[in-house]
Amino acid sequence: MFYHLYEMNHAAMAPWRAVAESMRVAYRNPFNPLAYTSIGRTFAAGFEVFERATRRYGKPAFGLPHTTIDGQQVAVHESVVLSKPFCDLLHFERCLKPGHPKDPRVLIVAPMSGHYATLLRGTVETLLPSADIYMTDWKDARMVPLSEGGFDLDDYIDYVIEMLHHLGEDTHVVAVCQPAVPVLAAVARMEAEKDRFAPSSMTLMGGPIDTRVKPTAVNELAKSHPISWFEENVIMPVPWPQPGMMRQVYPGFLQLSGFMSMNLDRHMIAHKDFFVHLVKNDGDSADKHRDFYDEYLAVMDLTAEFYLQTVETVFINHSLPKGEMTHRGKLVDPSKIVNTALMTVEGENDDISGVGQTEAAQTLCSNLPDHMRLHYVQPDVGHYGVFNGSRFRREIAPRIVKFMHEQGKDARAAKRANLRAIEGGKRRTGTSGE
Incomplete structure (x- = not known):
């Protein structure tokens, strides 16, 4: 009502x-x-x-018709390359000259937390000169008819896996805020299944991996009520005449x-x-x-099942860090991640995801070697500054791009070949590594 x-x-x-x-x-x-x-x-x-x-306020446009590469203005064409009932996969295709060096192919998973994906316009704009950008464009649940079925956290993870399959091998994934948990879960499930389309690297930015670490006001609010309270007080049916009429949503x-x-x-x-x-x-x-x-002020509705499952899994039960999270009945085990490099980014003054909550992913991914992991805390920025603004452009984005280049498929293959050559030379000369 x-x-x-x-x-x-x-x-x-x-x-x-x-x-x-x-x-x-x-x-x-x-x-x-x-x-x-x-x-x-x-x-x-x-x-x-x-x-x-x-x-x-309606959904804003990305408005990124061009970017600048090596001092030259390059046209950018935005298109939908995969369409799902609750999400479109966008491609910001750059009109590059023949012979341009290969840039990392990057899937940016935008938050599904009330705002549209255009909230990351600055993130896309900053990375465009250095990467081939794809991005999730989540749809307003009130605009999706009931006939399309439901959408929960398991479906979110399925979407991420399907998009990584669509983009192919040697893709890098970046999760900003809320999607850090489902993206980590998706990669863990792909690695457990020995999926060759598991991304080359995964960058988690300001995400609530373990909200028991330095809990913020947002975390405390979620933890202070049982899930039944949220179901009774914030879940409502979409009114007529919206396309999603009668769908249960978090407005x-x-x-x-x-x-x-x-x-x-x-x-x-x-x-x-x-x-x-x-x-x-x-x-x-x-x-x-x-x-x-x-x-x-441009906001979108979330499906009730996704919202409630996320609140319960991430903020109340802390299922992922406790080793209890499941996807389609199978355990999500980040220790299975051995081929996807991990970078975590936090803001010193983040009041949404406290410092240490995202870094917790480093502990969970216990079998990753040190050369495949990196953690960075940006001084003097809050939550928004982790993925946007001048410090993101100057300090954070260059580190992300460098990490992707270092962890790309070609870079790893070259490093392994170099190491094999060194070992072979030692054996031929009878020397040791001491």
Whole structure:
């Protein structure tokens, strides 16, 4: 019923939003003398703030038509190369010149945690000059008809495995935040089955591998209630006339409310500053506000079964670090990972996934040799800074790309051949390694 009330409120505000937008345009019209006065700009700013505060934000576009490689602008074409009921696999194809050196083929698994995959636009943009990027584009559950069936954590893992099969051997996978657990589980299951399509490397960034380590406010909230509480209080049916009508979901607007309540004062100040920037005609600052909140306020629903299973498995039972997590009835054992190199990345000030939670994967992957593992903590960044922003571009991304090159199939084969040659030379000359 609450979801229906939310929809009714949104519909009831539609005429007022239309009026506010019309008045904003009128007060910004260059033919209106008031547009050049402080009073006119004040009215226009007030109408815009009202309209933006009451609208529903749709899925943003990636908007990455080109990248720069070796100082030259290169066109980028975005296309869907694999479509599933709950996810599309996107390819950001670069129009490279013949003879360009082979770059790592990378599958970026975006979070399915309320925001669209476009939240990682900066991640894709930064890695594009150095990698052939594929990315999961999760679909809003309220837009998927009931006839398509359900989607839970097991299905998520299946999707990751299928996409790695689709991309072929010597693919590198990057999991940002929430997908760290299912991606680690997928690779563990592939390695246990001796699947030749297991990725060459796996990079886990700010993910909740073991939320018992330095638990954050988000972790404490999940742990403070039984799973029945979540089922009774945050799971709702999609209302008519959405395509996914009657599907049980965790609504995106509830997730957004939770995020905003954690830093409500900061958001209030940001909107006040936005109003002031508009009145002062500070276009650059106003545009930065619009760009951020157009992305931040665009949210999607999650299927109830996926949300509940994730909360129970990751945050309440801690099944993966305890060695109790299963996929399709089979145990997920990260110690089986012996061919996929592991890099873990954390932010020093992360308030979503505390420092040490992602690094826990290094302990779980106990049979990986030291030369196939790397852990990095980025100083002075929070959760968002782990995968976006200036420090990500300068400090984190170059380390990820270097790790992929070092752990690629060709690099490993060359290293093994070199070692065999050295050993062969020692045997011929009768020398030892001492």
